[in-house]
Amino acid sequence: MQDIADRLGISRGTVSLVLSGKAKEGRIGDELQNRVKELARELNYIPNEIARSLSTGVTKTIGVIVPDISNEFFGKMIFFIQEQAKYHGYAVITINTNECLKDFDEAVTILMNKQVDGIILVPVEGGNEIVKKIMSRKIPLVLIDRFYEDIDTTYIVTDNYDASSRAIELILNEGYKRNAVICYDINLFALTERKKGCIDVLKKHGVYDERLIKNIHYDNQEIEIEKAITDLKNEPDKVEAIFFCTRRIFLTGVKYMHQQGIHIPGDMRVICFDEVDAFSFANIPVTYIKQPIQQIGEKAIEALFDQIRGSDQAEHIVLNSEIKFSL
Amino acid sequence: MQDIADRLGISRGTVSLVLSGKAKEGRIGDELQNRVKELARELNYIPNEIARSLSTGVTKTIGVIVPDISNEFFGKMIFFIQEQAKYHGYAVITINTNECLKDFDEAVTILMNKQVDGIILVPVEGGNEIVKKIMSRKIPLVLIDRFYEDIDTTYIVTDNYDASSRAIELILNEGYKRNAVICYDINLFALTERKKGCIDVLKKHGVYDERLIKNIHYDNQEIEIEKAITDLKNEPDKVEAIFFCTRRIFLTGVKYMHQQGIHIPGDMRVICFDEVDAFSFANIPVTYIKQPIQQIGEKAIEALFDQIRGSDQAEHIVLNSEIKFSL
């Protein structure tokens, strides 16, 4: 900018006004405007957004924190968030937490240091205080997929209880009575609701058996999922269906079932929370819950921009899922 | 910082020296250091990285440009890149191109505006000039997955020709003679190599039939893939196997084959370039090519940091893939 100003014998401020499209308000003559623009093009001038950000206090960047971007579910969600953000002229910094509190804390710190204009995040178990820290800084914030019951934030979630109970209900109606549930033992509303949705329906139908509810430690999941399945297989009173509370548990579980020669649906019926891209090419009958990923992403951006524009009331958006069948 | 300085009756520079860990070089007394640090903690001081970036010329941020982050392959790649970047104290901005040149150009512009310290990108067809633009700015750059033959950049790729020819060779040895290939008509080295690898082997074995090579327009892929499969199904001389050049073509294709009642492997054997997470739960026999995604990501970061540290020689890294079978 200084270079352009010098060459044209004008001031830096004038160049700035022209190049930032404020020539009208700055009352810069048309002829000079053209000369500035042309020279900028000739010199391949690239504006320094860092300087602009420092000056304006706006970075045109939002941060997104997810457990695992390589997970299809979050990958898709981020895709939609990015597309929307791009449309609004915002860039996106994504960070993975691996469901780990320490990583979550670091991620938030990084984003605050980078002065992002807003944060969309999937909260991690026990991250309540960290989320409060963000709020105390008045940084626009939207939680997605999950939320903390004790903090009044804006969130976009799906009704996990409703989806799970409808799915189990469907399975019961198909005649499968002894149904198991495999879930992480993470104390997050979204997950506990999935479990609760199943359990309540099973109880209602009088077919609930506590022993068929398996809780998995996230950090040792592969082994524990396999053990859970072995246990279920060896149940004296035959288990007829398994409800997998997440996509990842499902994939690990079904892979193991194949290895063990457990036939689907002959030996066991399966239900998966979340859709897997590849359902379409597998010829396994899976009842699954399809969350409206695109909608979640778009609503999240919408709610975030509401806040960036100044709104300060928390929005609570609960979306519904579809129960689908893979074949 | 000014606030801390005022409260302690010292200068801003001193606070900066302490908080940026340069107290030793700045010869700041131990006692004062402690007071500064403590007050910073008390006040919940958060450093403004934007200001630091402007001052130092380093943003501790890298940009990553991929065709589609929701694609499992790129999703995983980005995951590994992010983990490595995080380890080195760098944040990552990702942008999708959707294989579109305009989006690619915009993505590069955004990243340059944001003054990223380096860029890792999956090039898009025809983006040669855009890549040259980056190089002319001396911004550290690594291409992954693909590269332009006419530009001497650092790149990390796998040997697509080798992988494809080995996979086809395997299929031929299993006795499948009339083999088709479905690929995008995109003129990118990585893709043309895959096609070439197949064709050369088929020719070598004297079973090449030009009509079995199907080229798909990216923008209209679903319909064209379905048409290609219908054509192959109606071939008078029965087609025995299909080589799908990308994961996405594979998923679309196999889904359609199911709909059409084409049985795998009874009616048709399938080969997929790239692994799909869900192979493990599908009981379809798929011969597939597994690229070393983690290695690509890690090598990319490594090569990028070599450049950030000052190296200016282009590294060309070609990795090998595994041929695997899903069952």
Added chain:
DNA sequence: TCTTTTCGCTTAACCGGTTTAGCACGAATT
């Protein structure tokens, strides 16, 4: 005792933009 070092901290320029107040000058108004 006088000079040289070392120590502890400050001063102020700088990074590259944005933005407000204001100056100079000609045209319009009174």
Added chain:
DNA sequence: AATTCGTGCTAAACCGGTTAAGCGAAAAGA
């Protein structure tokens, strides 16, 4: 002729850090 107004541009402060040069006082050396 004096005043007001509009136009076109500049000057300079500001955003929040970093950092080289420098300064006074105390310690070490001659």
